[in-house]
Amino acid sequence: MSGNRQITTTVIQQRKIEGKTITMLTAYDFSMAKFLNDAGIDMLLVGDSLGNVVLGYDSTLPVTMEDMIHHGKAVCRGAKQAMVVVDMPFMSYQVSTEQAVTNAGRIMKETGAQAVKLEGGREIVSAVKAIVNAGIPVVGHLGLTPQSVHSLGGFKVQGKEEKSAQKLLDDAKILEENGAFAVVLECVPALLAQKVTQAIGIPTIGIGAGVHCDGQVLVTNDLLGLYPGFSPKFAKRYANLHVQVAQAVAEYKKEVETRVFPSVEHSFKISDEVLEKLY
Numbered sequence: 001m002s003g004n005r006q007i008t009t010t011v012i013q014q015r016k017i018e019g020k021t022i023t024m025l026t027a028y029d030f031s032m033a034k035f036l037n038d039a040g041i042d043m044l045l046v047g048d049s050l051g052n053v054v055l056g057y058d059s060t061l062p063v064t065m066e067d068m069i070h071h072g073k074a075v076c077r078g079a080k081q082a083m084v085v086v087d088m089p090f091m092s093y094q095v096s097t098e099q100a101v102t103n104a105g106r107i108m109k110e111t112g113a114q115a116v117k118l119e120g121g122r123e124i125v126s127a128v129k130a131i132v133n134a135g136i137p138v139v140g141h142l143g144l145t146p147q148s149v150h151s152l153g154g155f156k157v158q159g160k161e162e163k164s165a166q167k168l169l170d171d172a173k174i175l176e177e178n179g180a181f182a183v184v185l186e187c188v189p190a191l192l193a194q195k196v197t198q199a200i201g202i203p204t205i206g207i208g209a210g211v212h213c214d215g216q217v218l219v220t221n222d223l224l225g226l227y228p229g230f231s232p233k234f235a236k237r238y239a240n241l242h243v244q245v246a247q248a249v250a251e252y253k254k255e256v257e258t259r260v261f262p263s264v265e266h267s268f269k270i271s272d273e274v275l276e277k278l279y
Contacts, residue, residue, distance in 0.1 A: 007042050007083040009115065009137045009181045015042075015214065016203040022182075022215025024085075024205055025223065028054050028071045032220060033078030043205075044079050045117070045217060046072045048087040048147070053221050060146045063089040065103055072111030084113040085139050090147045093118055093127045100127035104136050117184065119145035121171025125178050132179030140175035142168055143209065144187035157187045157208075165192050169199060176200045184217060185209040187234070208234030 005011075015022050024043040027033040028050045036044055050071055051063040072086040086107050093100035104116045115137035118124055128138050143158040159165040168188065175183055182203045185193045190210025197204045197213055206213030221227060222235035228242050255261035 006081055007114075009083075012042065012083065012182055012203055016201070022203055022205060024215055024217035025220045026050075026053075026217070027075045027078070027084075027220060030074045030078040033075040033082075033084075035078075036220065037079040037082045041082055042215070043083045043085055043217075044075055046075050046084065046086040046111075046113070047219070048089045049219055053219065061090045065089060065092055065106065069107060069110045072107060072113055076112040083115065084111070085115045085117050086111055086113045087117050093124060093131075097126050097130045100124075101130050101134050101136075104131045104138075105134065108136055115139055115181070117141055119147050121167070122174050125174055128175060128180055129178040138180045139205075140172070140180040140183035141186065142171055142175075142183060142188070143185050157189065159188050159192050165189075168192065169196055172196045172200050172204075176202045182215075185213060208232065 012022060022043065023041045024045055025036050025041050026047045026049060027036055027044040028046065033044055046068065048060040048063045048068065050067065051057040051060045054071070055063070055067065057063070068086055068089050072084070076084050088100075088103060088107065092103040100118075107113060107116050116131065117139040118128060118131075119141040121140070121142055128140065131138050144156070159168040169192070172183055172185075180202060182205060183200070184205045184207065185196060186207045186209065188196075188206070188209040190212065193204065193206055193209035194212035203214035205215040205217050207217045218235055222231055223238050225231075225237040225240035226242050226245070231237060252261065
C-alpha cells in the first residue's frame with residue numbers, strides 16, 4: 001500500500017496494467033479489518049462466507065442484507081486505506097434489476113464500502129449493468145459460486161469440460177463489457193484462469209485458480225488456521241492459531257479454578273482507612 005492513499009477501482013485496474021499483483025482477504029469485523037488494513041492488504045472482502053465462518057450456517061444461502069450491512073459497517077470502520085467490497089447475498093439481486101440496484105445502493109450508503117460483488121455471468125448481467133450505471137463499482141464472481149452450490153452439484157472445480165470452460169471465458173468477457181472492474185475466479189483450473197486473465201482487460205482475483213491471476217483472495221480464518229479439521233485444497237495455512245487459542249483458554253480456565261488469576265498485579269487496591277469506616 002502506498003502511503004495513506006485510499007485504494008480505488010482505478011488503482012486496482014492499474015495493477016493489472018503494470019503487472020503488479022493484488023492482495024485480497026476476507027474480513028467480517030472491525031478488529032480484523034484494521035489488522036489487514038495496517039498490514040497493507042489491498043482489498044477486504046466482506047464475504048457472505050460470514051454465514052459459515054461467523055454465523056454457523058451450513059451454507060451462504062441464509063445470509064441476509066441486514067447481516068451484510070451490519071458486518072460491512074464494522075469492516076469499513078477498520079479499513080482506512082484498503083478497498084472494501086461487500087458481497088450481495090442470495091436473492092438480493094436475482095429477482096429484478098430494480099431490486100438489485102436498490103440493494104446495492106443500500107450496501108454502499110449504509111456501510112461506506114467502495115464496491116459490491118455479485119455471483120454469476122450472463123444470467124445476472126442486467127443487474128451488473130444497472131448497478132454500474134447507478135455509479136456503483138461491481139466485482140464479478142465466476143467458477144464455483146457458493147450461492148448456486150445446489151445447481152452446481154456441490155463444491156467442486158468448475159470449467160474442466162470444454163462447454164463449461166468456454167462459458168466461463170465468455171462470461172468473464174460479458175462482465176467486463178458490462179462494467180465490472182474486476183472478477184473473482186473460484187475453483188477454476190489454473191490454465192483456464194490464466195487464459196481468462198489474458199483474455200480480459202480487468203483484473204482477475206483467484207481463489208483456487210492458480211498463480212497466473214492478477215491477484216489472490218483467501219478466507220482469513222483459513223489462512224490463520226483458526227479452525228481444526230477440514231481445510232480446502234486451495235487454502236494455505238500460514239498459522240495454526242486454533243492451537244494457541246485452545247492452549248490460552250485452557251490455561252485461563254486452570255488459573256481461575258485454582259485462584260491463581262487474578263493475581264495482585266491484576267487487582268485494584270483500597271486503603272485500610274476506607275475499609276475501616278465501612279459498616
